[in-house]
Amino acid sequence: MFEARRLSAKLILQILATLMIIPYLFPLIVMVQGSLAGEGVGNYRAVFEVGALGTFFKSSVIISVSTILIVYVLTMLAAFGFSKLQIRRKEIYFWMILAALTLPEVVLLTPLFATTLALGVYDTYWAVVLPLAALQIPFTILIARRFIDGVPDALFDAARIDGAGTFTAFRYIVVPMTRPIAAAIVVLTLIGSWNAYLLPLVLIQDPAQQTVTLLPQFFVSQFSNDQTKVLASAVITAIPEIVAYLCLQGLFERGLSAGAIK
Structure with missing residues (x-):
């Protein structure tokens, strides 16, 4: 792995990294500052006092966990x-x-709405999870295939000689060796499912099944628009994702870096 040894090189890299992170860090700082404006901590208290907060979090957890399991x-x-099996026309x-x-997701809203109605899953968690x-x-398959390409074929040949079948090799070779990419899949899927807004808004009408992304609507109406509480809601909504990333940070970075190269 390349490493900057000179002090000048390290200083230049530090400045570049700082300049690159500012465009992403600035909106977060503004969001936190805005959530503390006006009533300060009272903005967060008002969010927690919303009666449906627990229900929203429960729905988001159910949708996110279900989506992660299916995707993984x-x-x-x-x-x-795609990586190790001989399948005809697999590249196609x-x-x-x-x-x-x-x-894009917005283009698929109309056909998804019609499909959920036809399947009878409209206004259920499955209407959003699937x-x-x-x-x-598609994206997780792309990065996972590149990762599995790096698993030596000799391991599968040895397993086949020992009498292991395809699913046995998958269970005892692929699953243990792909934990880094699994962490990357979990984090990426969590971000996508937890932050989903359009699909729950269109495909779920039952208030008892709404997600946390719709929480700011409690503070925006025809005659009021309390942005401080909207920002407080956004901060609270982002906390589970931040915690999940911090817990899986090492595996997440290893998974993406290994999946990017062969």
Whole structure:
């Protein structure tokens, strides 16, 4: 790995890193400062006093955990198949999946609405979980396949000689060796599902199943727009994602860096 040894090089890198992080750090600082304006901590107290806060968090947890499980299982199985199994025309299927990355979420709202109605899952958690998982899977398969490409084929040959089948090799070789990329998948999927706004807004009408991203609506109406409490809601909503990233930071970075190179 490359390393800056000279003091001047380290100083230049530090300045560049600081300049690069400012555009991302500045909005966060403004958000926290704005959430403390006016009533200060009282803004957060007002958010916690919203009766549906616990319900919103429960719905977001259910949707996020369900989406993560679906994305992880399907991603690892598909990435293993694309990387190590002999499947006819698998490259065609792989590029067809990647083509889904070009479809923005807003374009899919109308067909998703019609599909959920036809399947009878409208106004349920599944109406949000399944589309969220489908939107995440193409990218996670892309990075997971690159990671599994780095697993030596000799391990699978040895397992095959010992009589292990495909799913046994997947369970005892792929799953233990792909923990870094699994952490990356968990974090990326959590961010996508926890921050989902359009899909819960359109596909869920039951207030008891709404998510935390709709929490600011309690402080915005026709005759009021309390931005301090809206910002406080945003800060509270972001805390679980920050905690999850800090807990998985090491594995997350290893997974993305290993998935980026062969």
